[in-house]
Amino acid sequence: MAGPARPAVVLWDVDETLVHTGGSGGRAWSRAFEQLHGTPADIGAHSSAGETDPQVGAATFEATLGRRPSAREMNALYAHYLLALAQDIWVSDGYRVLPGAERTLEGLSRTGVVLGLLSGAMEGAARTKLIPADLNRFFVFGGYGSDAPERTEVARTAVNRAARLLDGLQPASVTIVGDTPHDIDSANAVGAVSVGVASGHFTADALAAAGADHVLGSLEEPFPGL
Numbered sequence: 001m002a003g004p005a006r007p008a009v010v011l012w013d014v015d016e017t018l019v020h021t022g023g024s025g026g027r028a029w030s031r032a033f034e035q036l037h038g039t040p041a042d043i044g045a046h047s048s049a050g051e052t053d054p055q056v057g058a059a060t061f062e063a064t065l066g067r068r069p070s071a072r073e074m075n076a077l078y079a080h081y082l083l084a085l086a087q088d089i090w091v092s093d094g095y096r097v098l099p100g101a102e103r104t105l106e107g108l109s110r111t112g113v114v115l116g117l118l119s120g121a122m123e124g125a126a127r128t129k130l131i132p133a134d135l136n137r138f139f140v141f142g143g144y145g146s147d148a149p150e151r152t153e154v155a156r157t158a159v160n161r162a163a164r165l166l167d168g169l170q171p172a173s174v175t176i177v178g179d180t181p182h183d184i185d186s187a188n189a190v191g192a193v194s195v196g197v198a199s200g201h202f203t204a205d206a207l208a209a210a211g212a213d214h215v216l217g218s219l220e221e222p223f224p225g226l
Contacts, residue, residue, distance in 0.1 A: 004224040011118035013178035016200030022094020032080035052120035052145030100219030117142030155186035181210035
């Protein structure tokens with residue numbers, strides 16, 4: 001029997017799929033809240049894996065300060081967060097590239113597959129998280145939490161951008177890779193092939209139950225279509 005078809009485009013989640021930042025994002029959010037509002041904040045207590053930065057930031061703001069943020073306040077928070085992240089990411093003891101990530105990206109690139117990012121993080125944050133690992137060099141474009149607050153809309157934006165690069169691209173030729181059910185849901189919503197990688201907080205069984213087309217224990221396993 002033939003194996004999975006080679007995708008034309010593969011869109012990648014960042015956190016716990018390609019890299020583990022060692023908590024750098026959480027520390028940067030906390031520092032931003034402390035600088036702007038005089039109190040630290042724990043985003044982990046007010047968010048779930050796979051949510052977008054706008055969702056995380058707004059929920060944490062409301063829980064920490066007891067009111068909804070204005071657009072100006074969120075913009076200031078984003079700016080301070082990005083500056084803090086750019087410093088913290090270089091000194092995070094737990095930072096590491098996840099097993100098999102670089103090899104898989106290299107293999108796909110060499111076969112002519114177009115690689116993009118699909119992250120709930122803002123573009124600046126997603127790219128910053130990849131700098132210590134030198135992984136930005138693989139990605140032509142992306143869709144980010146700064147494009148839309150809902151992850152499904154982020155996925156739709158990324159697929160539309162891919163279609164501008166590859167004329168006639170069909171969603172079924174796009175693969176979306178991530179470590180959470182949110183990643184699987186977004187892939188299913190836009191008609192893409194979904195690959196769940198059990199490298200984060202969710203087991204292979206949980207990703208399969210979410211409806212993943214393919215499930216990998218890690219990126220050290222053969223990638224579908226490669």
